[in-house]
Amino acid sequence: HPFGHGRYEHLSAAVISVIILYAGLTSLMESVKSIIYPETPEYTAVTFIVVGAAVVVKVILGLYVRRTGKACASDALVNSGTDALQDAIISASTLAAAILFLCFGWQLEAWLGVIISGFIIKAGIEMIRETISKLLGERADSDLSASIKATVCETEGVMGAYDLVMTSYGPDRWLASVHIAVPDVWTADKIDTVSRHISQQVYERHHVIVTAVGVYSHNTQNDEVITIREKITEAVLSEPFVLQVHGFFCDMTAKTVRFDVVVDFGVSDQQELLHTLQEKVKALYPDFTFCIQPDADVSD
């Protein structure tokens, strides 16, 4: 499993969330049972001291861990600090229920148990949902994909970065492939040098492994093509569900034009959209042959 070790972390999170859910359901059942068949609770001084001390320790620990987490910008520390504080609230409410019982004879512990179980079940369900979504593969964070594209575009001579596809194989582990537009006069040697440079830069700055760099040839030798490119791009972009046009290349001698369109996932019939686009561009330049490639909108 070459990419399984990172995903394994998601899998262990899935197992933990099922255990949390099970614990929540069990404690809900126990609480409901003791509401139906109430038992007189017995509290001793030791219970109060132990629970009271636990509350104090958890509050101090929770506040300290959370402050440290914020200071070093660690989400994991902030989360575990918040967990400790929530724990403290639960223990404190058990203590409050005991005091209320001793003072007024109210038996609130079982009802409190129902409320706490509800929170545990909710947390379990949320964690399962989050984990499943991550196991299935989420859309890459839009800041990350935008900054990777920026890094690629910074490379000298690169005229654009497109079709960034990012595959997750665990928390913060990504593989990426990207297409770049380069001047049509570049040699294989030049392209090789540039794509190696891109892979290296993206890994250094974002810790993302670039698996492939694809190339779009960009016309630089013919001014007439610029007008054709502008007119076709404008016509294609005016169609609904078309988000972007890229990879445009026009061969004036063979009279062929090729380009990609990024199509919104909301489109109902992609084939029909491509047909409409064909007719639109053919009407503008009847003696040209067009090759339109659809791309899915997989990253920002």
Ligand SMILES: [Zn+2]
């Ligand atoms: Zn493309």
